Amino acid sequence: MLRILFEDRAVLLEKDSELYGIVADLHIGFEIDLKGRGIRLPLQTDKISSQLLNLVDKYGIRKLILLGDLKHSILGYERREAEDVRRLLEQLCQLVEEVYLIPGNHDGNIEEILYKLKVKVYSSRGLRLRDGELSVGLFHGHAWPSLRVLSSEVLVIGHIHPTVEFRDRMGLRYVEPAWIRVRIDRNRLAYSMCKHLKIDPGEDPILSLKVSQGIELRTRWVLVMPAFNPFLSGLVINNTAKMSKMSPILSAIGRDLEKSEIYLHDGTYLGSPKLLSKLSEV
Template identity: 30%
Template sequence: MTRHSPRTPRVEPLPGEPAAVAETGDGRALVLADYHAGLEVALRRDGVELGNRADERRESVLRLLTESGADRVVLLGDVGNAIGDPNETERRELDELFAALTERVPVTVTPGNHDGGLADVVADLGYAAGDGSAGDPSVTVTDGAGTRIGNVGFAHGHTWPAREVVEAPVVCTAHEHPVVRLEDEVGGRRVERAWLRGRLAPGPFEAHAADAGVEPPAIDGDLVVFPAFNDLTGGTWVNEGQDFLSPFLPEGLAGGEAYLLDGTRLGDYRSV
């Protein structure tokens, strides 16, 4: 899934995993999206009986952190699942996740639409004591417009990202939980999580800037849309004509291609 020029920082998915490593120019970040801690509680309320997978999720992140050699973790939003104050189960999972990560590296969160109370939770749990720089074992929660670390912009994608984010050579977003529905030669069907990647198209951002009466951002970079780390979330069926959720998609993705977690290149996501 390599798509970069010598001037462009690398954002490379880890083979077989819903996570990537970003070489930002300021370090090496493990990046993942849509963790949805405590999701099983919400599913049980809907009649779906599942055991709690909190330990499995956390251990997967820690394993990827070790294998990647990253010096920070970036969580692209929807770290929690409850919209508003998390329940006791979700709060405990968040506490254990941040405790395990901050023993090793700083954590940056670009909050999503499910993270309305996350900054207060992080502060209450005592993880927001530092400045989030490399080597500082704290959790930094940005505002909803995201942040830029070195040459890579990060945002959840449920709202318009900040100018500094979209002007980065590579922009990483989430929120869509992109999936593709595949059919084999005998009619069998399966749904798999997918990456989307292409150029970041300036059109939607120029129109948004015009509506706001501000100068448009200078956009000339790539866009990577991350799959959900939590495999219980469902998602947007990008090859079935389902509407996207982000305000700048699909128009903001030019020449978008889909890739499976194992690296299989599917080509234009609309014609898979």
């Protein structure tokens, strides 16, 4: 059963009696980037690592999936950044049976950092797992997943670091990390995928995908995770226009985003982005 750990910013998935933990967007080394911009923030890697290690221990996670953006630098990496990533992974490998990485757009040259570490790196096009009768597709969200992953009933992504913006009566602004759950219009998703693959969608894009690519689209909903790193800024999702531009899959489902369900990191249900956009006060 897929279980959302709202406050822990993680997802649990049970497959063949083994418990998988899923987290996204650690962005190890983000403080180094801030320092280069003139913003001095004490190193937070130890805090982030401690939170992740505690999560693994708390739930007895045996296999850990890192859903992209393990590190912060996009193409290369800083020496300290690489050292911190390796130290964290060495600790994780002692606690869990396996660590998987599905690369995000910030994970360029990550294989160099992972040299000789027991970390399995998948394609950025994602990984598909089955939790009982439920198929779950996992990918970072910055690029299209594979067709096999896309055909999963549930898609889980990170990438956009969703947050909700509030303003109090004094006009002060603050943001809170959020979870997004979006029900899918399969026809709309199939149409977008046909266009991406340069296939004629015809009158029935789901059938066109099945005939031309041999996949049956069963997607029911998409879950967007908040960043595991609590110190990151994020995309304010009160307005869905910006959200759809950040990810091909979110762009593909289009108007469905306006009806998505938004939850705070403590599990509080807030409603849809359309409703949130009308809020001017807490």
